[in-house]
Amino acid sequence: MADKIKVALNGYGTIGKRVADAVARQDDMALVGIAKTRPDYEAYVAAEKGYDIYAVDAAKAGPVFKEAGLQIAGSNEEMIRKADIVVDATPKGIGAKNKALYEKLGKPAIFEGGEKHELTGISFNAAANFDEAIGKQYVRVVSCNTSALCRLVYAIDSAFGIRHAHVTLVRRAADPDDIKKGPVNAIVPDPITLPSHHGPDVQSVMPHIDIVTAALKVPTTLAHVHSVSISVKGTPLRQDVVDALRKWPRIWLIPPLYGIKSTAGVMELGRVLGRPKGDMMENAVWEESVSVDKNGNISLFQAVHQESDVIPENIDCIRAMTGLAKDKLKSMAKTDRSLGIGTLKPWRDFPPHAEGVEAVTAR
Amino acid sequence: MADKIKVALNGYGTIGKRVADAVARQDDMALVGIAKTRPDYEAYVAAEKGYDIYAVDAAKAGPVFKEAGLQIAGSNEEMIRKADIVVDATPKGIGAKNKALYEKLGKPAIFEGGEKHELTGISFNAAANFDEAIGKQYVRVVSCNTSALCRLVYAIDSAFGIRHAHVTLVRRAADPDDIKKGPVNAIVPDPITLPSHHGPDVQSVMPHIDIVTAALKVPTTLAHVHSVSISVKGTPLRQDVVDALRKWPRIWLIPPLYGIKSTAGVMELGRVLGRPKGDMMENAVWEESVSVDKNGNISLFQAVHQESDVIPENIDCIRAMTGLAKDKLKSMAKTDRSLGIGTLKPWRDFPPHAEGVEAVTAR
Numbered sequence: 003m004a005d006k007i008k009v010a011l012n013g014y015g016t017i018g019k020r021v022a023d024a025v026a027r028q029d030d031m032a033l034v035g036i037a038k039t040r041p042d043y044e045a046y047v048a049a050e051k052g053y054d055i056y057a058v059d060a061a062k063a064g065p066v067f068k069e070a071g072l073q074i075a076g077s078n079e080e081m082i083r084k085a086d087i088v089v090d091a092t093p094k095g096i097g098a099k100n101k102a103l104y105e106k107l108g109k110p111a112i113f114e115g116g117e118k119h120e121l122t123g124i125s126f127n128a129a130a131n132f133d134e135a136i137g138k139q140y141v142r143v144v145s146c147n148t149s150a151l152c153r154l155v156y157a158i159d160s161a162f163g164i165r166h167a168h169v170t171l172v173r174r175a176a177d178p179d180d181i182k183k184g185p186v187n188a189i190v191p192d193p194i195t196l197p198s199h200h201g202p203d204v205q206s207v208m209p210h211i212d213i214v215t216a217a218l219k220v221p222t223t224l225a226h227v228h229s230v231s232i233s234v235k236g237t238p239l240r241q242d243v244v245d246a247l248r249k250w251p252r253i254w255l256i257p258p259l260y261g262i263k264s265t266a267g268v269m270e271l272g273r274v275l276g277r278p279k280g281d282m283m284e285n286a287v288w289e290e291s292v293s294v295d296k297n298g299n300i301s302l303f304q305a306v307h308q309e310s311d312v313i314p315e316n317i318d319c320i321r322a323m324t325g326l327a328k329d330k331l332k333s334m335a336k337t338d339r340s341l342g343i344g345t346l347k348p349w350r351d352f353p354p355h356a357e358g359v360e361a362v363t364a365r
Numbered sequence: 366m367a368d369k370i371k372v373a374l375n376g377y378g379t380i381g382k383r384v385a386d387a388v389a390r391q392d393d394m395a396l397v398g399i400a401k402t403r404p405d406y407e408a409y410v411a412a413e414k415g416y417d418i419y420a421v422d423a424a425k426a427g428p429v430f431k432e433a434g435l436q437i438a439g440s441n442e443e444m445i446r447k448a449d450i451v452v453d454a455t456p457k458g459i460g461a462k463n464k465a466l467y468e469k470l471g472k473p474a475i476f477e478g479g480e481k482h483e484l485t486g487i488s489f490n491a492a493a494n495f496d497e498a499i500g501k502q503y504v505r506v507v508s509c510n511t512s513a514l515c516r517l518v519y520a521i522d523s524a525f526g527i528r529h530a531h532v533t534l535v536r537r538a539a540d541p542d543d544i545k546k547g548p549v550n551a552i553v554p555d556p557i558t559l560p561s562h563h564g565p566d567v568q569s570v571m572p573h574i575d576i577v578t579a580a581l582k583v584p585t586t587l588a589h590v591h592s593v594s595i596s597v598k599g600t601p602l603r604q605d606v607v608d609a610l611r612k613w614p615r616i617w618l619i620p621p622l623y624g625i626k627s628t629a630g631v632m633e634l635g636r637v638l639g640r641p642k643g644d645m646m647e648n649a650v651w652e653e654s655v656s657v658d659k660n661g662n663i664s665l666f667q668a669v670h671q672e673s674d675v676i677p678e679n680i681d682c683i684r685a686m687t688g689l690a691k692d693k694l695k696s697m698a699k700t701d702r703s704l705g706i707g708t709l710k711p712w713r714d715f716p717p718h719a720e721g722v723e724a725v726t727a728r
Contacts, residue, residue, distance in 0.1 A: 194651050264548060264554070
C-alpha cells in the first residue's frame with residue numbers, strides 16, 4: 003500500500019476532535035497530531051487515544067502540560083511541517099489568520115465553514131462538487147447547515163431540476179457543552195434580515211441554484227431542523243422524490259416505523275447504535291414528511307447534527323486535494339464504510355477499526 | 366344608546382378569560398358571566414372583577430365555591446338563557462358537544478379554533494371574511510396561528526394576488542402556565558406529515574389561497590414565529606410590500622430601531638406598554654425581515670402571541686353575528702381602540718376604560 007497521507011489537525015474543538023478521530027480510522031491517512039492550548043479533559047482523552055499533542059507556543063505550554071502529567075510533542079509549526087495537509091478547525095476567523103503560515107510552509111489546508119468563501123475560492127461538498135477540489139491547495143468545507151442543504155439540494159436538483167427553494171432553518175441555539183449562549187425561552191430570528199447567509203453559501207458550491215433561506219435560533223442543543231420547500235421542473239410523484247433522495251449517501255430517510263418523532267429521537271438513534279459521541283452524520287429526512295403538491299412543490303423536514311455532519315465531508319476533501327481519490331462516489335463509500343454512515347450496524351462491528359493511531363513520527 | 370348585546374362566556378381558560386375582559390371593555394356589549402368548575406385563583410380574580418360566576422352543575426359546585434368564600438350565580442344553562450350570544454371557549458372537542466345546548470336554547474354561539482370547520486360551516490377572520498358571519502347563528506373563530514396567517518395572507522393577496530405560499534410555523538411548545546408539556550430540549554416536527562392543518566385552515570376562510578404549511582414545536586412558551594415565503598403575481602418592490610402590510614390593522618411592523626430581536630422582545634413590548642396580561646394581539650412582523658427576490662417571492666418573519674391574537678377577532682365576530690356592525694373596518698377600529706391594539710400608548714390611557722362590569726341581571 004502507498005504511503006499514507008499525513009494529516010495535521012490545527013484546532014481541536016467540536017469539529018477538530020471529530021475529524022481527528024475520523025482521520026485515525028482511515029487506512030489511507032495517518033494523524034500527525036492535534037493542537038491544544040490547555041491540558042483540559044480533551045487533552046487527557048487525546049493523549050489516551052495516542053494522539054501527539056502540539057501547541058502554538060510550545061515553550062510556554064510545555065511546562066503547563068508537564069505539570070498536568072501530559073507531554074507536548076512540539077510546536078504547531080513542527081506539527082504542520084510533518085504533515086502533507088492541514089485541517090484547520092480553529093474558531094471562526096482564526097483560520098483566515100493561519101493561512102499565511104500554511105503558505106509559508108507550503109502545505110495545503112482545509113478550512114471550515116466559519117471562514118469566508120473568498121479565503122479559498124472553493125467551497126466543498128462531496129456529493130455536489132468533489133471534482134472542483136481535486137489537487138487544490140486551499141479548500142473550504144461548508145458549515146453544518148450548508149453541508150446538509152447541499153446534499154439535499156444536489157440530490158433533488160440532479161433528479162428533477164430546481165426552480166426555486168425556500169428553506170427555514172430552525173437552529174439549535176448552542177452545542178450541548180456550550181453554557182454561554184441563549185436563549186432560555188424565546189424564538190430568535192437570526193439574522194432578522196432575509197435571506198440568511200445559508201442560501202448564498204449553498205450557491206458558493208452550486209452557483210446555479212435559486213434558493214432563499216431563513217434562520218431562527220430556538221432553545222435546544224441537539225440538532226437543527228430544516229423545513230424545506232423546493233419547486234422543481236415538472237411534477238414528480240412523491241415516490242420519485244423519495245427514491246431520488248434514497249439513492250444518495252449521507253441522506254437517511256427515517257421510516258415511520260422507527261418511531262422517531264423529533265431531534266431527540268434522531269440523536270438517540272446515534273446513541274443506541276453506539277456511534278462515537280452519539281453522532282448522526284447523515285441528513286435525517288423524515289420519510290413521512292416528504293410531500294409534493296399538484297404544482298411540483300416538494301416539502302419535507304430534515305434534522306441536521308451540527309457537530310458531526312461535516313466530518314465525512316472533511317475526509318473526502320482530504321482525498322480530493324491530495325489525489326487519494328478521483329471518484330467522489332468511491333471516496334464517499336470508503337469514508338462512510340469507515341465511519342458507519344448509513345447503516346444500522348452497531349459501531350463496534352465497523353471495518354476498519356483503527357488499532358490505535360499510527361505514529362507518523364516513528365515511520 | 367341601544368341595548369347592549371349580552372355575552373356569556375362558556376369556558377374561562379386561556380382564551381375565555383381574555384374574551385371576557387375584552388367584552389367587558391366594549392360599550393356595545395355586556396358580560397352576562399363566565400363559567401367555572403373550580404374555585405381556583407382564576408375564580409377569585411373573576412369575582413374581584415365583578416364577573417358573575419356560573420357552573421355546569423350549580424348544585425354540586427355551589428357548596429364548594431361557598432366554602433371558598435365565593436358565590437355561584439347559577440347554572441351554565443341559566444347563564445346562557447340570559448345571553449344574546451355565547452362564546453364557547455371550552456377545551457377542544459367540548460364545544461362540539463355543547464352545540465346541542467345552544468341549539469336547544471336557541472342561542473347563537475361562537476366556537477374557537479380547536480373545533481372543526483364543519484361544526485359551523487363558517488370560519489372567521491375579521492379582515493378576511495367579516496361579511497360571511499353577518500347574522501349567522503354559529504361561527505368558528507380560527508386558531509391563533511391561522512388567525513395570524515389569515516391577516517397576513519389577506520393583506521398580501523388583496524394587494525398583489527398570491528400564487529403560492531409556504532409557511533413554516535415555529536410553534537411555542539406550551540403556554541406559560543402549562544407545566545404538562547414538552548419538549549425540554551428538542552425540535553419536534555408536529556405533525557411530521559406535510560402539510561400541517563394550518564394551510565387547509567386558512568383555506569376554510571379564504572378557499573382560493575394556494576398555501577402549504579409546515580409546523581414544528583420548540584422548547585419555548587412565549588409566542589410562535591412564522592417563517593413566510595409567498596410568491597405573488599408580478600414583482601412588487603420591497604416598499605410596496607411594507608406599505609401593503611402597514612395599511613391593515615392588527616399587523617404591527619416592528620421597526621429596527623425598537624431593537625426587538627426575538628419573541629421575548631415582542632412580548633416585553635406588550636408588558637412595558639402595560640397591556641393586560643402583557644398580551645400582544647397584533648401580528649408582530651419584523652420590518653427588517655421583509656424581502657422580495659427578483660421573481661416576486663416575498664419572505665418575512667412574524668411573531669404570533671398564541672394566547673391573545675384571536676381576542677379582537679372574537680369581539681368582531683360577536684358584532685357581525687348579532688348585527689352590531691355591518692362594516693368590518695369600523696368594527697375592527699372600534700375593537701382595536703378599546704383594546705389598545707396598534708398603538709404605543711400605555712394601556713391606562715385607553716378609552717373606553719370600563720367602570721367595572723355592567724351587571725346584566727340588574728338591568
